[in-house]
Amino acid sequence: MEFSIDQYSLSVDVPDWDTLERLVAARFADKQGFALATLNLDHLVKLRSDMDFRAAYKAQDFVVADGNPIVWMSRLAAQPVTLMPGSDMILPLCRLAAQMDVAVGLVGTTDASLKASAEALMAKVPSLRVTTRIAPPFGFDPQGGQADEILRTLESDGVGLCFIALGAPKQELFAARGRVTAPSVGFASIGAGLDFLSGSQVRAPRWVRTIQMEWLWRMLENPGRLFLRYMRCFAILPGHLLKSLAMRWRG
Template identity: 60%
Template sequence: MRFKTAKGEIAVNVPDRASLETIVRQKFQQKQGFSLATLNLDHLVKMAKSTAYYKVYQAQDYVVADGNPIVWMSRLAAKPVDLIPGSEMVLPLARWASEEGRTVALFGSSQNALEAAADDLRRHVPSLQIVCLIAPSFGFDVNSETAIKYLTQIESSGASLCFVALGAPKQETFAIHGRTHAPSVGFASIGAGLDFLAGTQVRAPVWVQKIACEWLWRLLESPARMWRRYLSCFAILPHHFVQSLAQRWRA
């Protein structure tokens, strides 16, 4: 499934969780790094405004659908993909790493949140080895020498998987730098996934998620922070729905 932006096209190239598991396990077995991004409408908005971010997304090895509108448009285009939110992939990814005998690093958020998230991960996956926790300071620049030092530290820790919780566009940019400076590590950009595990952020109840209203939950919780984001997301929906129909007609 492809989405057209003002800068070019972005493809969701991993259609479902089973495909993602196969790919990730193979990478662990081959001791090869990768970068995994989770596409949503906010990312499409940011890409339309930023050539740099578009190029970062183009450089990702794997992209999954994180957001119901992405899934709905894929079905409209007759190229269906499953919903795979980044926050819901933390535990499965950690479990696959543990089962393949690989270790994990946590990067982003705050030190207290990372420690709490690490404890929660160990409760769910007792055999998991977490070898590196790094909470960068406020205002951390992902294009700086400090970022390279962090990546070198992650590589030296022996971690095969690093959860990156910086938010877009920082996390995807950091992951791409990781492909150069920590080539044996898989980088998964998971947004607030670690904060959800730590309990420092509360996700919408399951029933809200099931009726595809998690966006409304977040808007009501943080209206001052979220209203502009969702307004921008709604503004691009007509264009992408038309593009999805065009893909269906061409097919």
């Protein structure tokens, strides 16, 4: 499923979990890194004006659909993809890492949240090895020297899978830099996923997610931060829906 913004285009190139599992397992087996991004409507808004974010997305090896609007558009375009939120991919990826004896690293959020989320992951996946936890300081530059230090630490610790919880666009920028500085590490950008695991943030109940209203739940919990973000998302949605229909008509 392809999305176009001016002269820029990107694709959701991993349609479902089975495909992602196969691709990631192959990278683990070959000890090759990767960068996994989870595309949502907010990212499409940011990609309209942030050239660094565009470059970071171009550096991603795998892109999945994180957000129901992305799934709706794929269906309109007759190129359906499965909803794969970053938060829902953490445990399956950890199980795969444990099966293949791949060490896991956690980067982002806070020290307390990383400690609690690591404990939660190892309790759910007993054979999992979480070897590295790094909470960058406030104002962290994902393209600066401190980022390179963290990336070198991940590689020297033998981390094969690193979950990045820095929020967009920082996590995607960090992953893109990691593909050059730490090429043996697989990076998965998962937003608030670790905070959900640690309990420092509360995810919408399953029934809210089932009726596709998680965005409303999140906005009501934090309207000051999210109201304008979602309004910008709604503003671009009709145009992308029309582009998806046009793709369907073109066959």
